[in-house]
Amino acid sequence: MKLYPSISKDLIELPQAFPIIISQSVGVNPTFQRLHWHMALEINYILKGSGYYLINGSRYDFQQGDIVLIRSNDLHRAFEAEDLVMNVIMFDSAYLALEQRYDAELLIPFRETGLRFDNVLDRSHPMLALLGEIISDMAVEFERKEPHFEVVVRARLMQFLAFVNRYFSKNNETGTPYARGMETIRGVLHDIEADISYPWTLKELAEAAHLSPSRFSTLFVQVVGTSPMDYLIQLRLSHAAHLLESSDKKIIEVAAECGFRNLSNFNRLFKQHVGKLPSELRE
Template sequence: MIQPDLIQMPGEFPMTVSVSKGVSPLFQRLHWHRALEINLITSGMGTYIINGQEYQFAAGDVFLIDSHDLHRAYEGKELEMVVIMFEPSLVSSEHRYNPEIMLPFRQTGSLFPNRITADRIEAANARLSEYILRMLEEYHSEQSSRYSVLHGCLLLLLAEVHRHFRQPETAEARPVVKHLEMIRESIQRMESDLERAWTLSELAEQAHLSPSRFSALFSQAAGMSPMNYLLQLRLDHAVQLLEQSSLSILEIADQSGFRNLSNFNRLFLRYVGKPPSAMRRKLQGKASMS
């Protein structure tokens, strides 16, 4: 199966709070992690795909992403968001007093939405934003008792979601998650052997599905066809090699799964926006300045 992203948490308090501008290539691919995640969109717009469900988002929207949710994001324009990541153990002691404290995560997609839009119960949504922004402020302060404030704000946020955003459980509300493990395994195969000349038929055969069925299920989960997703993985890998290695463009093309240099240059220009040589100069120029 596709391996989880390793999220490094501080040992003394297993939470991180940060501001993200745009979406890095690492998170434009389908991924999952064991940490729980909360996002507040503070500006701009974009798209999330979570367990095969596509969500357009804009400023003021809040996202809850559970452990093991298979997800990816890509920006529209001028995207900025607050990202909170924390270990479930941070609220485990609360189960004694409130056994349902984790339901907003554990039942996303059925009892609770992954996305809480800015126009849903405006007063409650405003409080969610207030708690998240307070957590951002506290996390980067040096004030005493800041961990207590962070913990308290997190509990208030979860209680607010539980009170105001529970939805009727219907068949339509549940995302189609039956085949997500198969999708994870297919992506792991691609990522572990980018140089291989994968075909749709081969990927479908390994998933024990017809090419058309496999393509439909994969597209639902990833937001693009299997072969387009493979192309994105290869181009992302090529960008990493351009920045981090001294390999020639031809060697990078070959190690990223492109057998034809002119085809690599053409696709790189189309999807990345500039030739590989120009991208290398830009990336290595940034590295030398930092």
């Protein structure tokens, strides 16, 4: 994906502990009127009216009921034709990194936009209405913020992406270089998960994939949505949270079992990714 150094990146401030924002836009606000790009992934559901997007120099018309996907780093600009109202979802690709242990293709609709998937999903497809309902449910949950709304929003987002994968892919061929690359990463993921406490290095993981460290890192980010080392940290922290809630092990024992040799570093990373200190989660 191309970056645009001459055009300032939009600083989308996503909450650290729950990196997703769902809002409703009436008309086209000044942020969307200019050419811009950002790291967050974006989903637009057109509730009313019509308009069009310019995305990387191509025009995409949209109307009521349409769903638009915009990747990280896509240079884009929105235009209103008539009475435009839409739900806008912004989220961090790393938000669903752990879920990709079970479905490595979860974010493929964004990574292969323009190849296997269109920016504007096929409006003639009978499943499009269901996707709109899922987005509307997410918006309601996000606005009301009732207990456990984060879990519901996350589950709806995974369901949305799974259905886009299932019903809107234009090419389900296997054996492509990308598919072979995914199988390579799947093998490495299995190795990591089999021994998360091992002090893995980028060089060791790349050697397991029979790739150079730079090529391996690029392929890993394409498939998983985050770097190998970031993914390993997320996996360790997820297991640590499980141990803290399901066992009586001391925090220092949990940290060691999950591959953290330094307790202060474990506390810092846990707070950063989970939003609470290990001691606070246990309480």
